[in-house]
Amino acid sequence: SPAIQAIDLVKDYGTGANAVHALRGVNVSFERGKFTAIMGPSGSGKSTLMHTLAGLDSATSGRILFGRSDLTKMNDKQLTLLRRNKIGFIFQSFNLLPMFSAEQNILMPLTLAGAKPDRDWFKLLVETLGLQKRLDHRPNELSGGQQQRVAIARALIAKPKLVFADEPTGNLDSVSSAEVLTFLKRSVDELGQTIVMVTHDAVAASYADRAIVFADGQIVADEQHPTAEGMN
C-alpha cells in the first residue's frame, strides 16, 4: 500500500464569490521508500497539498489515507499524535531553537515526547550528515547548510517513515543544497524513508525519484526520474 494517498482532495480558502480554490480535486498516491518532488508556480497549491497531507490544515472535502486511517476523519488530538510519532517535517526556515546546541536541537522531538533516543540511530544520522564536530555548537555558530542538516537530523530522529520537506534548499547556496539533497536521497535509498519535497528548483527536483507538477490547484504533470533539463 502507498505511504499516503489523497483522493478527490479539495481545499477552498473562504467561501462564496471570494473563495480561493487551492486544491481542485487532487488524486495522488506516494509510494513507500520513494522521494517525490512537488513543483509548480507560486500559488499553485503545493504548500496547501503538503499541509493537508500532513494534517496541519483541514481539507474541504476528499480523503487522505495514511495506512488504515483517514486523516480527514481524525480529531485534533489524533492528528497531533500522528504528526509527533509518524511524520517528520523539514522547513525552509530551519526553525532551530537558538539557545540550544545542535545536539539538543536534534534530540528536541524526543525530549518533548519524554522518549529516549536510540543512540545508534543518532550516531548514524550525525555521521551521515557530517555533523560530528558541530554537536556542541549553537545554530548561530553554524553555516546555513549545517543548520539545515541539523534540522534534517531533528526531522528524522524519531524515525518517521514519512517526511515532508518545504523548500528545504530555499535558503541555501548551491554547494549546501547539493549536500542536503544528497542526504535526502540517501535517506530514501538506505533508510527506507518516504520523502515529499516541495521545491521551485529543477536541480533539486532532479534528485527525486518522481516529480509532480502543480498548476492552479491540479496536477498537470507526473514524471518518473525527472532531470533538471526536463523540469525547466
Ligand code: ADP
Ligand atoms: P504554493 O505553495 O504553490 O505557492 P499555496 O498552496 O501556498 O501555493 O497557495 C494556493 C492558493 O491558496 C493561492 O491562491 C494562495 O493565495 C491561497 N492561499 C494559501 N493559503 C491561504 C490562506 N491561509 N488563506 C487564503 N488563501 C490562501
Ligand code: ADP
Ligand atoms: P500497515 O501498513 O499494516 O498499517 P506498517 O507498520 O507497514 O503497517 O505501517 C504503519 C504505518 O506507517 C502505516 O500508516 C503506513 O502507511 C506507514 N508506513 C509504513 N512504511 C512506510 C514507509 N516506508 N514510508 C511511509 N510510510 C510508511
